[in-house]
Amino acid sequence: MNRQARAGRNANVDTSVEVGILKLRGPVLAASGTFGYGTEVPLLEREALGAMVSKGIFLRPRAGTPPPRIAETPSGMLNAIGLQGPGVEALIRDYAPRWAEWDFPVFVNINGESADEYGELAARLDGVPGVAGFEINISCPNVEQGGLYFGNDPRAAAAVTEAVRKRTRLPVWVKLTPMVTDIGVIARAVEAAGADALCAINTFVGMSVDLNSYEPRLSFRTGGLSGPAIRPLAVHLAHQAARAVRIPVIGVGGIARAEDALEFLVAGCTAVQVGTATFVNPLAIAEVNDGIAAFLEAKGFSSLADLPRFLPRD
Amino acid sequence: MFLVDARITGKRLVARDMYVITMHAPQIAATVLPGQFVNIGWSPGPLLRRPFSVYRVDGERIEIVLKAVGSGTAQLLSMIQGDRVSCLGPLGHGFEIRAGTRTAVLVSGGLGVASMTLAARQAAALGIRVTWVHGARTKEDLCSESDGDDLIWATDDGSKGVKGTAVAAAPDADLVLACGPNRMLAAAAERWPDAQVAVETYMGCGTGVCLGCAVPLKRGGYDRACKEGPVYRAADIDWEALPSHLSYAVPVPA
Numbered sequence: 001m002n003r004q005a006r007a008g009r010n011a012n013v014d015t016s017v018e019v020g021i022l023k024l025r026g027p028v029l030a031a032s033g034t035f036g037y038g039t040e041v042p043l044l045e046r047e048a049l050g051a052m053v054s055k056g057i058f059l060r061p062r063a064g065t066p067p068p069r070i071a072e073t074p075s076g077m078l079n080a081i082g083l084q085g086p087g088v089e090a091l092i093r094d095y096a097p098r099w100a101e102w103d104f105p106v107f108v109n110i111n112g113e114s115a116d117e118y119g120e121l122a123a124r125l126d127g128v129p130g131v132a133g134f135e136i137n138i139s140c141p142n143v144e145q146g147g148l149y150f151g152n153d154p155r156a157a158a159a160v161t162e163a164v165r166k167r168t169r170l171p172v173w174v175k176l177t178p179m180v181t182d183i184g185v186i187a188r189a190v191e192a193a194g195a196d197a198l199c200a201i202n203t204f205v206g207m208s209v210d211l212n213s214y215e216p217r218l219s220f221r222t223g224g225l226s227g228p229a230i231r232p233l234a235v236h237l238a239h240q241a242a243r244a245v246r247i248p249v250i251g252v253g254g255i256a257r258a259e260d261a262l263e264f265l266v267a268g269c270t271a272v273q274v275g276t277a278t279f280v281n282p283l284a285i286a287e288v289n290d291g292i293a294a295f296l297e298a299k300g301f302s303s304l305a306d307l308p309r310f311l312p313r314d
Numbered sequence: 315m316f317l318v319d320a321r322i323t324g325k326r327l328v329a330r331d332m333y334v335i336t337m338h339a340p341q342i343a344a345t346v347l348p349g350q351f352v353n354i355g356w357s358p359g360p361l362l363r364r365p366f367s368v369y370r371v372d373g374e375r376i377e378i379v380l381k382a383v384g385s386g387t388a389q390l391l392s393m394i395q396g397d398r399v400s401c402l403g404p405l406g407h408g409f410e411i412r413a414g415t416r417t418a419v420l421v422s423g424g425l426g427v428a429s430m431t432l433a434a435r436q437a438a439a440l441g442i443r444v445t446w447v448h449g450a451r452t453k454e455d456l457c458s459e460s461d462g463d464d465l466i467w468a469t470d471d472g473s474k475g476v477k478g479t480a481v482a483a484a485p486d487a488d489l490v491l492a493c494g495p496n497r498m499l500a501a502a503a504e505r506w507p508d509a510q511v512a513v514e515t516y517m518g519c520g521t522g523v524c525l526g527c528a529v530p531l532k533r534g535g536y537d538r539a540c541k542e543g544p545v546y547r548a549a550d551i552d553w554e555a556l557p558s559h560l561s562y563a564v565p566v567p568a
Contacts, residue, residue: 033524033525034523034524035523036522036523040521040522040523040541041521041523055525063534063535063536064525064528064536065528066528066530066536066555067515067516067527067528067529067530067536067555067556067557068515068516068557069516069525069526069527069528070516070517070518070524070526070527071516072360072361072362075361076361077361077362077518079518079524079526081524081525081526081528084525084528084536219557227361228361276361278519278523279362279363279518279519279523279524280355280361280362280363280519281355281400282317282402282519282521283317
């Protein structure tokens with residue numbers, strides 16, 4: 001993997017972004033659950049990152065769901081991993097010290113079965129060297145308790161956000177689910193509850209059926225759909241979210257190339273996350289990052305801030 | 315781990331519907347160990363890469379074995395010399411073959427031959443006497459290529475060699491390596507708890523981040539076929555909880 005990739009390395013173009021009070025060296029972030037804890041991926045890929053969001057974590061270790069956990073679909077994949085993870089103490093012991101040495105911020109994707117559990121996680125991680133902020137996951141479709149439940153009810157979403165907000169002074173992002181009638185309602189609710197930014201969107205709930213066994217292809221029956229298949233849906237929902245609030249929106253959903261990321265940015269997002277594409281192309285983040293700078297340069301912009309955007313405010 | 319733009323250099327038929335594809339991937343050829351695999355993608359192709367054991371190494375080339383089990387593998391089989399694929403590897407934790415071992419038995423079912431040739435060659439290089447037991451449904455499904463000092467054939471219908479499973483046909487040895495459908499490996503685990511077996515799972519990234527290739531363990535929890543595996547101590551796997559789902563799976567009586 002001998003290729004140069006460093007966020008903002010294109011000397012002619014400034015691609016740094018500000019997500020609230022946080023200044024990031026580049027607009028491309030690693031999406032939760034697609035980059036592990038950042039330690040598995042090649043070094044060059046990390047050099048291209050504006051920030052990273054860790055695999056989702058709970059207070060306690062979780063085994064995850066039985067196999068099969070993934071199923072490929074047209075231009076996409078379904079997953080039901082079930083937030084397998086070592087629990088917060090192992091994360092603090094094994095991963096945070098590594099993050100503290102890195103030159104980009106690492107956000108922890110936090111999960112709970114109650115608003116209190118989210119708050120407890122934030123309190124436990126607040127002040128741990130290496131932890132730069134939180135991405136509240138109220139949109140995981142693959143857990144029996146919590147997850148999506150909090151994400152499609154504005155009061156529950158706000159309660160979780162508030163529980164975290166009260167326990168930390170670090171930046172708090174909220175990852176929204178697309179499985180709602182009006183994403184703007186949830187977006188406004190979590191903004192009012194103190195969120196610093198939104199991530200839009202998490203996976204769509206889907207199902208695929210095995211015609212040999214006459215059963216769903218995933219043991220969890222349903223899974224979260226990701227990949228290019230959801231990109232136009234994601235661009236629309238991220239745009240809707242951006243219209244609804246004043247805080248920054250980080251676009252996520254099916255980004256594999258720079259052009260995909262630019263769609264989200266033009267549609268009103270401040271930054272983007274790349275997820276499933278990393279599974280396919282270990283250099284995806286670096287290529288998206290380089291491609292954005294190359295696009296801006298080719299179009300004659302000296303800064304990402306100059307990129308035209310359509311964001312009619314209501 | 316290398317990401318190689320690999321040129322396809324050849325294809326040959328080794329059993330009914332079963333092909334060996336050769337590709338130029340020097341960095342992988344130079345570093346791959348027995349039981350390791352590559353994750354292959356191509357454009358235009360399916361979204362996810364497809365994992366294949368490295369079957370043989372020939373100079374700067376590596377070989378993989380495949381059957382057309384879906385549209386992805388069918389596309390790969392329709393490629394011709396000079397076409398290119400993106401080859402990520404070597405990946406995973408392979409077989410551990412130690413000097414000082416006297417005898418080894420390699421048990422393969424169907425496409426399970428894919429991870430056996432490198433193992434046979436390494437064992438032979440270490441002075442280990444190798445018996446390779448090939449199992450398949452019928453003689454037409456048996457791979458025509460093999461390595462090792464002794465060969466035993468086993469077919470479900472008795473059309474070649476012993477009638478019955480490869481596991482039943484195999485002698486005991488100091489070291490047992492097996493690869494094939496998970497049902498076959500479960501039978502191997504009953505007979506040889508310490509056997510090293512290469513499991514089949516669906517796979518996403520192949521590099522340890524997606525957690526899609528979960529392997530259920532006897533001690534509880536899961537780990538990753540692509541990272542800790544695909545080779546495991548047979549008795550460490552919770553076979554009941556590991557589906558034998560791949561459509562090429564050879565039926566093996568329980």
